[in-house]
Amino acid sequence: MPCKYRLLLKNAEQLVLVCRNEEQFLLQEGMQHLAVLEKASLVIGNDGFIKAVGPTETIQNQFSQAVFETIIDCTGKSVLPGFVDAHTHPVWAGDRVHEFAMKLAGATYMDIHQAGGGIHFTVNHTEAASEETLYCSFKQRLERMLRTGTTLVECKSGYGLQLESELKMLRVIERAYREMEIGISATYCGAHSVPKGKSAETAATEIIENHLPALKELAVNEEVHVDNIDVFCEKGVFDLQSTKRILQAGKAIGLNLNFHGDELNPMNSAELGAELGALAVSHLEEISDEGITAMAAAKCSAVLLPTTAYILRLKQPRARDMLNAGVIVSLGSDFNPNAYCFSMPMVMHLACVNLKMSLNEALAAATINAAYSLGKSHTHGSLEVGKQGDAVIINAPRWEHLIYQFGGHQELIKYVVIKGKIVYRNERVLGL
Ligand SMILES: N=CN[C@@H](CCC(=O)O)C(=O)O
Ligand SMILES: [Zn+2]
Numbered sequence: 001m002p003c004k005y006r007l008l009l010k011n012a013e014q015l016v017l018v019c020r021n022e023e024q025f026l027l028q029e030g031m032q033h034l035a036v037l038e039k040a041s042l043v044i045g046n047d048g049f050i051k052a053v054g055p056t057e058t059i060q061n062q063f064s065q066a067v068f069e070t071i072i073d074c075t076g077k078s079v080l081p082g083f084v085d086a087h088t089h090p091v092w093a094g095d096r097v098h099e100f101a102m103k104l105a106g107a108t109y110m111d112i113h114q115a116g117g118g119i120h121f122t123v124n125h126t127e128a129a130s131e132e133t134l135y136c137s138f139k140q141r142l143e144r145m146l147r148t149g150t151t152l153v154e155c156k157s158g159y160g161l162q163l164e165s166e167l168k169m170l171r172v173i174e175r176a177y178r179e180m181e182i183g184i185s186a187t188y189c190g191a192h193s194v195p196k197g198k199s200a201e202t203a204a205t206e207i208i209e210n211h212l213p214a215l216k217e218l219a220v221n222e223e224v225h226v227d228n229i230d231v232f233c234e235k236g237v238f239d240l241q242s243t244k245r246i247l248q249a250g251k252a253i254g255l256n257l258n259f260h261g262d263e264l265n266p267m268n269s270a271e272l273g274a275e276l277g278a279l280a281v282s283h284l285e286e287i288s289d290e291g292i293t294a295m296a297a298a299k300c301s302a303v304l305l306p307t308t309a310y311i312l313r314l315k316q317p318r319a320r321d322m323l324n325a326g327v328i329v330s331l332g333s334d335f336n337p338n339a340y341c342f343s344m345p346m347v348m349h350l351a352c353v354n355l356k357m358s359l360n361e362a363l364a365a366a367t368i369n370a371a372y373s374l375g376k377s378h379t380h381g382s383l384e385v386g387k388q389g390d391a392v393i394i395n396a397p398r399w400e401h402l403i404y405q406f407g408g409h410q411e412l413i414k415y416v417v418i419k420g421k422i423v424y425r426n427e428r429v430l431g432l
Pocket of ligand 1: 089118119122232260263308330335336338
């Protein structure tokens with residue numbers, strides 16, 4: 001009886017493994033020299049995991065008797081690992097296109113927030129929306145992410161703030177986790193803003209005493225699972241002390257710490273993340289030198305979000321200083337009603353041009369390092385034997401085209417594969 005496999009990706013011009021020695025993250029030199037095979041093939045088994053990767057001829061000989069459910073001829077094409085989007089806010093109602101115009105006219109993010117817009121605007125609309133409505137728009141957003149090559153995405157709650165509304169968002173995320181192919185890392189972000197009429201301190205106490213026990217119970221009953229806990233640690237939102245209390249309580253119920261910090265003002269969030277053993281801190285436009293040193297030593301990943309700095313015209317995160325200091329740099333789209341971008345290829349392009357990262361660094365940050373920031377780099381983020389078979393096949397002989405052609409991903413991406421299944425096939429692919 002011949003052995004059966006789910007998928008063979010045959011004879012790619014370039015097959016980008018990213019890494020080949022089971023690295024959990026890449027730093028410095030490792031990010032500069034990614035593992036890339038020329039004229040290579042990849043085999044994914046019926047369990048959805050990678051069984052073999054190597055030169056076309058070697059794989060052909062090794063699997064000459066095998067039967068494949070699907071074979072994709074990748075001649076003239078390149079294969080990359082599916083992208084990992086390390087930071088998104090994708091469940092909400094009420095877009096903020098009107099605020100985009102206000103920002104272009106000079107209003108700052110905090111001007112709008114303090115006037116009751118921004119997150120508050122979205123919280124009001126999300127509270128009024130039914131679970132079904134939220135699910136429908138969320139599902140479409142996930143499909144749009146998938147079409148840009150994202151195969152694992154971090155999804156935050158955080159437009160509920162009140163327990164019932166936060167739980168509604170988490171149920172919506174859980175439903176997609178169960179029903180959709182795209183991988184999801186779920187984040188409780190009830191401390192995304194301080195509810196009107198409350199102080200940060202009382203809001204923190206409410207979260208610690210009511211929200212977190214409710215999450216714990218839902219997890220025990222296997223109704224809703226949450227992977228990470230997030231806080232918006234910012235001047236005028238949650239101060240350092242309230243952030244610390246919430247994160248410590250989250251850690252005590254087994255959640256990974258992964259929070260917003262040092263975005264608009266220097267808060268010592270990076271130092272706090274390192275001290276508490278956070279997996280990641282996001283934004284970091286205002287990080288201190290000490291924060292950079294502390295994050296590098298603690299192996300706390302910096303999730304950089306080039307779309308936010310671009311849209312809000314903030315100073316750019318100091319990616320080069322972080323990379324030179326040995327910080328594990330990751331990337332996320334920050335998709336939310338303020339930064340309406342689904343596309344990791346565009347995020348990588350912005351990271352190269354505005355954050356001065358190299359192409360290789362940007363790809364490592366959007367794959368293996370982003371997976372690390374979610375505690376998933378043992379299964380995701382590279383094309384290595386034993387890992388989940390998530391891949392992006394582009395119609396170009398060199399993988400760099402996907403970053404180089406700004407916004408060109410819609411015509412370049414031919415297939416997106418998750419666990420060896422084709423989850424997106426693009427009929428609109430054109431030549432270079
Ligand atoms: N900075 C805080 N949170 C989001 C924005 C959320 C919103 O404005 O709705 C961010 O990561 O950019
Ligand atoms: Zn965010």
